[in-house]
Amino acid sequence: MKNIGIVIRSLKPGGAEKQSALLASVLSTTYSVYLFIQYPQLCKQNQQLLKQFPQIKLIHLDGQWQKKIKKLKNSIKHYHISHLFAYLTSDNLIASIAARNISDCTVYGGVRSSQIPLHKFLVLRLLNRFFQKATIFNNHQGCQNFIKKGFAKNKCHVIHNGIEISESFDITDIPSELNIISIGRFVEAKDFKTSILAIKELQKRTELPFTFYLIGYGPLEASIRHWINAEDLNNKIKVIINPNNIDQYYQMGHVYLSTSVFEGLSNSIMEAMNNFMPIVATNVGDNASLIEHDKTGFLIDTGDYKKAAEYLSKLIKNRQLTNSMGQKAYQHLKSNFSIDQFRNKYITLIES
Incomplete structure (x- = not known):
């Protein structure tokens, strides 16, 4: 069984945070999943989701940047992480540096918007070109825009967000207000x-x-x-x-x-x-x-x-x-x- 790592800044309310928890949950039925969290903020919705999958191992990357990178690097080696997914810009940077020179760990970066500030874009472009196997976008427009601005086309993939579909029901009436x-x-x-x-x-x-x-x-x-x-x-x-x-x-x-x-x-x-x-x-x-x-x-x-x-x-x-x-x-x-x-x-x- 492969061991999968996911790096996310926190699990507070937010789209990337929710999708990282969702990814951990859906992959945990097939692989061993390790969810690395930079800051211990956890919203109720993500907490409830992760409680349904106790097999997911939560690991807090505490301390300053150097300490976070060192702990992640040691965890990659200790748990034999084969694939490491990062969501936000700081997650991309930490994951890419930590996995550097670990041949058995493949890093996938992440971009969650069609536009980002210039300083973040420059960091992510560098990582896409030289440090990561590929970058996963959650939208086609962002993927196309970033390729035009220098991301490697053969290292860009689009996987849309997922959602747990609710049960269907008949809407018989809508109130007056x-x-x-x-x-x-x-x-x-x-x-x-x-x-x-x-x-x-x-x-x-x-x-x-x-x-x-x-x-x-x-x-x-x-x-x-x-x-x-x-x-x-x-x-x-x-x-x-x-x-x-x-x-x-x-x-x-x-x-x-x-x-x-x-x-x-x-x-x-x-x-x-x-x-x-x-x-x-x-x-x-x-x-x-x-x-x-x-x-x-x-x-x-x-x-x-x-x-x-x-x-x-x-x-x-x-x-x-x-x-x-x-x-x-x-x-x-x-x-x-x-x-x-x-x-x-x-x-x-x-x-x-």
């Missing part, structure tokens, strides 16, 4: 100002009742609250900070809104589709792979809050359309992004 939700870190890349402006425009277009739940945490929280106050939307927008019961908000949502200026493959959109929600989202990253325009949701240009409001209004005014699109979104997710496909693609890579 519609819940629009958006979940993500409060950072510039998510462009929540456009979301807020879209809700302001939506308020002008319909008198039907709705509430927008803006859920997350991050450095722009104060700015977001200021924008909401400035647009006089406190009665329409509820800001929820880093809740422990995130699944509850997905379950209560009827429509999902995403106004990101760039993405990889969005975990939050996938979760929304898994809860039978139609999606209104910017056409960035691989959103077009998730959303079939005018069938499972609607795609808009970045910053186009008026078009977002137009599509939200269309859904609010036609509950049958909301229901139908939500069902089709779920079926599209189930057919194209199941956890079995996710697992099989990684196993194929490991066994090749």
Whole structure:
């Protein structure tokens, strides 16, 4: 049995963090899996997932960089790690240095977005060219962009995120008040100002009742609250900070809104589709792979809050359309992004 290592910065809320825990869980039924964590932050959702797979060995890489690298190198040798997967930039760097000159360990880097800051890009390009077997992207747009900028084409692979598909159920009724939700870190890349402006425009277009739940945490929280106050939307927008019961908000949502200026493959959109929600989202990253325009949701240009409001209004005014699109979104997710496909693609890579 092969021994597989996965390096991740932490297991706090976040797309890469969730996908690393998911990868550990699906591979642990076939291989011995070692999950190396730089910082001991663990959110409830990831904790619950890993509890279902006690065979996964969690190893904390504590201390400064030199100590982390030394501990990882020793662990690679001690546990005979044959394949090492890294997710975020610091994980890529630590994994690549630690496995250097260990001939029996193959390192795969990871890129989780279609755009990253220049200093991170330069580090990852260097690692892709000289230190790693290959880089795994979770989105085609990012892969193509990075190849154009110097990543080795023959060392770039795309494996979309996986998701545990929920059980299907019939949506017989949608309540009179519609819940629009958006979940993500409060950072510039998510462009929540456009979301807020879209809700302001939506308020002008319909008198039907709705509430927008803006859920997350991050450095722009104060700015977001200021924008909401400035647009006089406190009665329409509820800001929820880093809740422990995130699944509850997905379950209560009827429509999902995403106004990101760039993405990889969005975990939050996938979760929304898994809860039978139609999606209104910017056409960035691989959103077009998730959303079939005018069938499972609607795609808009970045910053186009008026078009977002137009599509939200269309859904609010036609509950049958909301229901139908939500069902089709779920079926599209189930057919194209199941956890079995996710697992099989990684196993194929490991066994090749």
